[in-house]
Amino acid sequence: MTVSDDEFTAYVDGELTGAEAQRVAAAIAGDPALASRLEAQQRLRALLRGHLDPVAVEPVPESLTQMIAAAAAEDAERDMTDTKQHEPARVLDFAAARARRDDQVRAARPPRLTLPRWWGTGAAIAASLVLGLFFGMRVADDGASVTSGGALVASGMLAKGLDEKLASANEPGKLRILTSFRREDGNYCRVYDAGASSGIACKDAQGWILQRTVANGAPERGAYRQAGSAAGELMAAAQTMAIGEPLDAAQERAARREKWNK
Amino acid sequence: MNASTSQDRFCEELTALLPRLRRFARGLARDPADADDLCQQTVERALKSRQSWQDGTRLDAWVYRIMRNQWIDEVRARTRRSQTFTHEEEGANIGAPGDLAAENLVELGNVGRALARLPEEQREAVILVLVEGFAYKEAAEIIGVPQGTLTSRLGRGREALLRELGEIA
Numbered sequence: 001m002t003v004s005d006d007e008f009t010a011y012v013d014g015e016l017t018g019a020e021a022q023r024v025a026a027a028i029a030g031d032p033a034l035a036s037r038l039e040a041q042q043r044l045r046a047l048l049r050g051h052l053d054p055v056a057v058e059p060v061p062e063s064l065t066q067m068i069a070a071a072a073a074e075d076a077e078r079d080m081t082d083t084k085q086h087e088p089a090r091v092l093d094f095a096a097a098r099a100r101r102d103d104q105v106r107a108a109r110p111p112r113l114t115l116p117r118w119w120g121t122g123a124a125i126a127a128s129l130v131l132g133l134f135f136g137m138r139v140a141d142d143g144a145s146v147t148s149g150g151a152l153v154a155s156g157m158l159a160k161g162l163d164e165k166l167a168s169a170n171e172p173g174k175l176r177i178l179t180s181f182r183r184e185d186g187n188y189c190r191v192y193d194a195g196a197s198s199g200i201a202c203k204d205a206q207g208w209i210l211q212r213t214v215a216n217g218a219p220e221r222g223a224y225r226q227a228g229s230a231a232g233e234l235m236a237a238a239q240t241m242a243i244g245e246p247l248d249a250a251q252e253r254a255a256r257r258e259k260w261n262k
Numbered sequence: 263m264n265a266s267t268s269q270d271r272f273c274e275e276l277t278a279l280l281p282r283l284r285r286f287a288r289g290l291a292r293d294p295a296d297a298d299d300l301c302q303q304t305v306e307r308a309l310k311s312r313q314s315w316q317d318g319t320r321l322d323a324w325v326y327r328i329m330r331n332q333w334i335d336e337v338r339a340r341t342r343r344s345q346t347f348t349h350e351e352e353g354a355n356i357g358a359p360g361d362l363a364a365e366n367l368v369e370l371g372n373v374g375r376a377l378a379r380l381p382e383e384q385r386e387a388v389i390l391v392l393v394e395g396f397a398y399k400e401a402a403e404i405i406g407v408p409q410g411t412l413t414s415r416l417g418r419g420r421e422a423l424l425r426e427l428g429e430i431a
Contacts, residue, residue, distance in 0.1 A: 009417065013391055015398055044424055045392045051373040052393050056285040061298065064280055064305055071309040072273040 003027045003034065012041045077250050154201055154208035162190055162201050162208045163260065168249035178231065180252050181242035186262040188247075188255050191238050198234055200241070203260040212237060268317040275321045276308060282394070286326060289389040290333045292378055300336070304329040323396070327404045330386060337382060376426040384419030391416055 003011075003024050010016050011024040028034045154162055161175035167190070178191040178198075189202040189211070199213035214230040238246075247255060283304065287297040308315075308325050315324055377385060383405075390401040391412075402412040 005417075006413070009413070009420075010398075013398065040424060041420075044420065044427065047373050047427060048377070048388070048393050048423075051371070051377070052285050052289050052389070055288040055297075056281040058281075058284065060280045060284065064301065065277055067302075067305055067309065068273050068277050071312070072270065075269040075273070 008034065008037070009041075012038060077248075152210040152213070153206055154210055158192075158194060158201075159208055161194075162192060162203075164256070166249070166252050166256065167247075168252060178235065179238060180247040180255065181238060182244065182247075182262070183241050184243055188260045188262065189238065189241060191234050193231065198231055200234055200238055203262075211241075269312070271317065272312050272315060272321065276305070276325065279322055279325060280305075282322065283325060283329060286329060286389065286394055287333075289377070289393060290330070290386060291336075292374065296336075300329060300333055303332050307332065320400075323400050323404055326390070326394070326396075327406070330404055334382075372427060376423050379426070380419050380422060384415050384422065387412055387415040388419040388423065392420075 007016070007020075007024055011021060011028075016024060028038055153159075158175065161177070165175060165177045167177040167179050174195045176193045178193060180188060180190045183189050183202055187202045187204055189200055190208075191200050192198060197213050197215050200211045201208040202211055203209075212234065214234065280301075284297065284301050287300040287304070288294065291297040291300050304325065307328050311328075315321065377388070380388065386405060387401065390396045390404060391398065394401075396404065398409050398412055398416075401416075402409040405412060407415075
């Protein structure tokens with residue numbers, strides 16, 4: 001019985017199965033020359049692996065694992081965005097999620113404070129921010145007065161904060177962004193809390209136009225509750241103005257890169 | 263449908279592959295610093311094109327192919343560079359591009375030296391089958407040649423190594 005070189009090599013490399021493999025194995029068993037060729041091939045493989053295998057047990061550089069972890073985080077973020085785009089196919093899930101969210105908001109809500117129905121995850125985050133903010137903060141002594149009507153353009157620190165701050169980042173400072181969204185005309189709008197007053201500002205060619213501002217309340221008894229309902233009012237107004245969901249963290253950053261120009 | 267699951271799996275599997283990818287990189291590039299660079303570039307490329315990976319197919323073969331192509335690009339770039347700076351006659355004696363400096367060859371030991379002397383196409387065939395354990399068909403797909411070409415390169419590489427390492431192998 002003869003074994004060709006190709007057959008022999010294929011056997012050595014584990015390419016043969018079943019009857020073919022048995023035939024070559026039998027030939028090797030009956031032929032010392034073939035047996036020593038097999039041994040030489042096995043030693044060669046062992047030498048090569050002995051040379052390179054140690055690399056595979058070295059610690060992997062962190063730069064590599066970190067690069068992959070960063071990509072995984074990016075995917076997770078994009079998934080959240082994608083989910084919104086696929087909303088129609090997942091209505092049931094969303095309805096259930098919304099119901100759960102409403103329950104959570106109700107549970108978290110102190111008595112006599114009415115919050116509007118939030119319109120998405122971003123707003124749910126904003127809701128918790130509002131609660132944290134208004135139930136934890138000290139109302140400024142100089143409670144600002146309500147202004148509305150006319151085209152009030154934000155300037156100074158307010159304009160700067162509206163340009164730079166992110167709702168998702170809990171940055172220190174007097175100005176906090178509660179949520180960001182797009183209005184029907186495509187302009188970006190942001191609900192902010194500037195300490196003494198809160199409002200909604202929308203960006204157009206002139207700058208940040210204040211759509212609505214409310215005082216957060218005078219330093220009187222019950223000021224906290226008023227402050228809470230002021231923010232609730234703004235969020236309700238924002239919900240009416242907005243098209244779609246509030247911006248998520250990634251969208252917000254993207255909008256900031258574009259200087260909030262639609 | 264389960265986009266997130268497949269992406270998660272991609273990143274998990276890629277992380278699990280890193281030790282093997284580093285071994286393959288070292289086999290191709292030989293120089294540890296070059297191998298690290300190669301690995302870095304490969305992971306970057308793999309992540310960039312991760313949307314094109316078909317879930318359910320072998321990720322290892324997919325990434326190995328990226329690494330192998332990346333290395334061939336590097337070898338070609340080095341060839342161009344060395345041809346720019348040397349006369350043609352000298353260039354012919356420079357050996358396979360990507361070859362190590364003589365002092366590094368000493369540190370490689372017998373096995374490393376024998377591997378380093380193989381032409382690029384034989385070395386990759388030998389490493390994919392004998393070290394990385396790919397089947398002929400898979401190795402041929404990674405390199406992008408017919409299986410017959412792979413086995414003939416493998417055969418020639420194996421012969422050369424046995425000749426060179428005869429007394430220890």
